[in-house]
Amino acid sequence: MRSRIILLYVVVLIVLAGQTVSFPLEQADLSPAAESAKSAPSLEGWFDRPMRWAQLTLVENDPQQYDPNFWLDYFKRTHSDAACLSAGGCVAYYPTEIPLHHRSAWMADSDPFGELLAGCRKMGMVVIARTDPHAVHQDVFDAHPDWIAVDENGNKRRHWSSPDMWVTCALGPYNFEFMTEVHKEIMSRYMVDGIFSNRWSGSGMCYCRHCQANFKEYCGLELPRTKNPLQPEMKNYIVWRQKRLFDLWQLWDAEIRKINPNARYIPNSGGGALTSLDMKTIGQLADILFSDKQARQGLAPPWVNGKRGKEFRATMGQKPIGGIFSVGLEEPYRWKDSVQTEAEIRIYVADGIANGLRPWFTKFSGYLYDTRWLDVVEDIYNWHFQNEKYLRNVASLARVAVVYSQQTAAFYGGTKAREKVQDHLLGMYHALIEARIPFEMVHDGLLEPKNIDRFKTLIFPNIAALSDLQCRQIRDYVKRGGSIVATYETSLYDQWGHRRPDFGLADLFGVKFNGTIQGPMKNSYLKIEKNPDASFHPVLEGLENAGRIVNGIYRLDVTPAEKFPNPPITLIPPYPDLPMEKVYPRQPQTDIPEIYLRQIGSSRIVYLPWDIDRTFWEIMNYDHGRLLRNAVTWATNEQPPVTVTGPGVLDVTIWRQKNSLTVHLVNLTNPMMMKGPFRELIPVAAQTVSIALPPGKKPKDIKFLKSSVTPYAEQAGSRITVTVPSILDHEVIAIDF
Numbered sequence: 001m002r003s004r005i006i007l008l009y010v011v012v013l014i015v016l017a018g019q020t021v022s023f024p025l026e027q028a029d030l031s032p033a034a035e036s037a038k039s040a041p042s043l044e045g046w047f048d049r050p051m052r053w054a055q056l057t058l059v060e061n062d063p064q065q066y067d068p069n070f071w072l073d074y075f076k077r078t079h080s081d082a083a084c085l086s087a088g089g090c091v092a093y094y095p096t097e098i099p100l101h102h103r104s105a106w107m108a109d110s111d112p113f114g115e116l117l118a119g120c121r122k123m124g125m126v127v128i129a130r131t132d133p134h135a136v137h138q139d140v141f142d143a144h145p146d147w148i149a150v151d152e153n154g155n156k157r158r159h160w161s162s163p164d165m166w167v168t169c170a171l172g173p174y175n176f177e178f179m180t181e182v183h184k185e186i187m188s189r190y191m192v193d194g195i196f197s198n199r200w201s202g203s204g205m206c207y208c209r210h211c212q213a214n215f216k217e218y219c220g221l222e223l224p225r226t227k228n229p230l231q232p233e234m235k236n237y238i239v240w241r242q243k244r245l246f247d248l249w250q251l252w253d254a255e256i257r258k259i260n261p262n263a264r265y266i267p268n269s270g271g272g273a274l275t276s277l278d279m280k281t282i283g284q285l286a287d288i289l290f291s292d293k294q295a296r297q298g299l300a301p302p303w304v305n306g307k308r309g310k311e312f313r314a315t316m317g318q319k320p321i322g323g324i325f326s327v328g329l330e331e332p333y334r335w336k337d338s339v340q341t342e343a344e345i346r347i348y349v350a351d352g353i354a355n356g357l358r359p360w361f362t363k364f365s366g367y368l369y370d371t372r373w374l375d376v377v378e379d380i381y382n383w384h385f386q387n388e389k390y391l392r393n394v395a396s397l398a399r400v401a402v403v404y405s406q407q408t409a410a411f412y413g414g415t416k417a418r419e420k421v422q423d424h425l426l427g428m429y430h431a432l433i434e435a436r437i438p439f440e441m442v443h444d445g446l447l448e449p450k451n452i453d454r455f456k457t458l459i460f461p462n463i464a465a466l467s468d469l470q471c472r473q474i475r476d477y478v479k480r481g482g483s484i485v486a487t488y489e490t491s492l493y494d495q496w497g498h499r500r501p502d503f504g505l506a507d508l509f510g511v512k513f514n515g516t517i518q519g520p521m522k523n524s525y526l527k528i529e530k531n532p533d534a535s536f537h538p539v540l541e542g543l544e545n546a547g548r549i550v551n552g553i554y555r556l557d558v559t560p561a562e563k564f565p566n567p568p569i570t571l572i573p574p575y576p577d578l579p580m581e582k583v584y585p586r587q588p589q590t591d592i593p594e595i596y597l598r599q600i601g602s603s604r605i606v607y608l609p610w611d612i613d614r615t616f617w618e619i620m621n622y623d624h625g626r627l628l629r630n631a632v633t634w635a636t637n638e639q640p641p642v643t644v645t646g647p648g649v650l651d652v653t654i655w656r657q658k659n660s661l662t663v664h665l666v667n668l669t670n671p672m673m674m675k676g677p678f679r680e681l682i683p684v685a686a687q688t689v690s691i692a693l694p695p696g697k698k699p700k701d702i703k704f705l706k707s708s709v710t711p712y713a714e715q716a717g718s719r720i721t722v723t724v725p726s727i728l729d730h731e732v733i734a735i736d737f
């Protein structure tokens with residue numbers, strides 16, 4: 001009976017998916033094992049137990065030169081309760097009997113994996129085995145040339161960094177057959193708790209004969225020679241590749257569960273809008289997952305680690321998510337044997353913890369050339385261990401959420417997804433950080449009431465590609481009292497990236513698209529307008545005496561379909577910026593609103609027909625940040641769960657645990673905030689924190705989890721105010737009930 005209900009549910013999902021949300025079309029096509037895992041609460045397994053992960057990735061000569069006891073002792077000193085250890089794939093660290101499974105040339109008759117595993121088990125640790133199937137040696141090439149990836153010119157691909165090795169095809173028999181045997185052998189010999197694969201999903205497009213034949217069988221087309229997602233072969237490829245990989249995941253998972261039903265296959269997967277594997281399906285398949293963004297690189301604030309926590313949680317819910325951090329550098333030149341500054345490690349890990357990630361350190365090479373990181377991680381992990389009960393979050397109490405959309409990136413963004421999609425999201429994200437508004441993220445494939453009704457406001461930073469169903473779900477959310485803030489081309493395209501004649505959400509925005517996009521604009525402005533009574537709309541808070549602020553770079557020409565009296569900002573069109581004698585506005589005033597504000601019942605709608613979020617990310621104009629903050633605050637229209645007043649830039653999150661509430665404050669204030677690494681931690685001055693108490697809860701105790709100072713707190717009604725005298729990198733206010 002139970003399985004029939006599940007089956008019916010799957011059929012309904014497939015029907016819904018077929019009609020509407022289609023990224024990928026097959027997302028409901030799960031194996032029976034995955035279905036039963038979905039229906040059973042996953043937290044009953046081992047998955048929720050580990051809070052601190054340790055990963056040791058051995059290099060091939062480690063068996064001869066490293067000291068396993070050093071590592072076992074380090075795991076113990078750090079209170080690591082789970083480990084990920086190298087087992088097989090490109091190099092086997094156990095006496096495998098599978099032909100062509102390359103044993104470490106330095107292990108002789110030993111079993112390095114088995115020895116470490118035994119040591120971890122003695123300490124009661126969860127252990128998962130790591131495999132890496134992306135590269136093979138010459139003997140594999142000679143025996144099975146068809147297992148090797150092929151480039152678009154028909155050449156088999158040598159490994160880009162280790163030229164004596166070959167790159168494998170992820171979607172053919174090497175993974176489906178050979179690696180299945182490897183995973184079965186590891187599981188049957190060691191009965192590990194899981195198998196985790198790195199680089200399991202391929203190294204770019206493969207044109208081998210298996211991929212050609214399988215793709216043709218799937219859709220009748222040749223493999224794409226274009227990256228344009230509007231071409232049928234590329235559109236089909238995007239969907240087919242995911243189907244192949246989800247099939248592979250479910251195959252490996254099913255095979256190891258036949259041997260050990262408590263084990264799971266855990267692929268190294270997941271991320272945000274630019275991730276090519278559907279996060280909704282990942283969230284359905286995975287009982288536990290790890291975010292593999294190991295450090296900052298290039299221009300990036302430390303909040304990128306916390307962002308991954310939010311993106312994963314959007315589809316994983318409260319299932320455990322490990323936050324992998326390398327203590328090393330993550331720049332493209334790949335120095336793997338040196339380490340980051342202490343301050344950088346601390347701020348990066350703190351932001352992950354503040355955003356619900358369970359710390360997971362990863363070190364490549366069992367022999368250490370640079371040991372500076374050891375004490376730092378030990379100190380962080382010890383703090384984490386001592387405060388574990390306050391870090392086992394049950395729910396985020398954020399009332400605002402930012403939507404992210406992989407289909408928008410894949411089909412509307414295409415090869416320009418970074419600027420057309422991701423930069424909007426990053427700008428919005430940074431504006432919310434600066435505004436100190438705690439927020440979560442929502443996957444656009446999960447817009448059902450159970451996923452979004454805990455939020456008062458959903459933000460759509462240029463979520464251009466939305467299906468009719470998704471638009472209906474958003475409309476229903478507004479009918480139920482939800483507010484929305486949307487920018488630029490949100491809903492102007494369908495889920496496959498085809499432009500609609502008008503916004504899918506035109507009725508909510510109250511405007512129609514005229515078919516014209518203006519830009520790139522130079523020297524265009526926004527005029528700050530007063531109400532007839534000389535007051536200013538709340539979205540202009542802090543901008544009242546500005547007169548005008550700078551415009552974005554692109555704007556959509558829209559016509560109001562509703563009445564928008566007294567628009568707070570209006571367009572000043574571009575005018576020449578040279579010669580200087582000619583720099584004067586040809587049209588100093590228009591009546592064209594550049595923000596559309598509506599109230600429908602208790603719901604508020606903000607639509608900005610320009611690229612405010614993307615421009616903010618590009619030029620970081622503070623006026624844009626304030627306008628975004630004010631727009632979200634106006635739309636949300638309620639007392640926030642937490643406000644934090646004081647100098648600096650903080651990442652603020654608020655959580656409920658079983659018997660407590662926590663507010664995390666991560667101090668990002670640093671000259672190296674936008675580009676790491678931090679050289680030193682610089683304390684920020686006092687912050688006043690006002691926290692809403694959950695209904696009916698009386699605080700028993702309030703403490704800081706980092707500082708030894710006893711907090712001074714005042715309660716007024718249902719809010720409690722705490723002054724935090726100073727924050728070095730991270731402070732947590734914990735309220736026990």
Ligand SMILES: [Zn+2]
Pocket residue numbers: 149150169170171172206207208209210211212
């Ligand atoms: Zn292939």
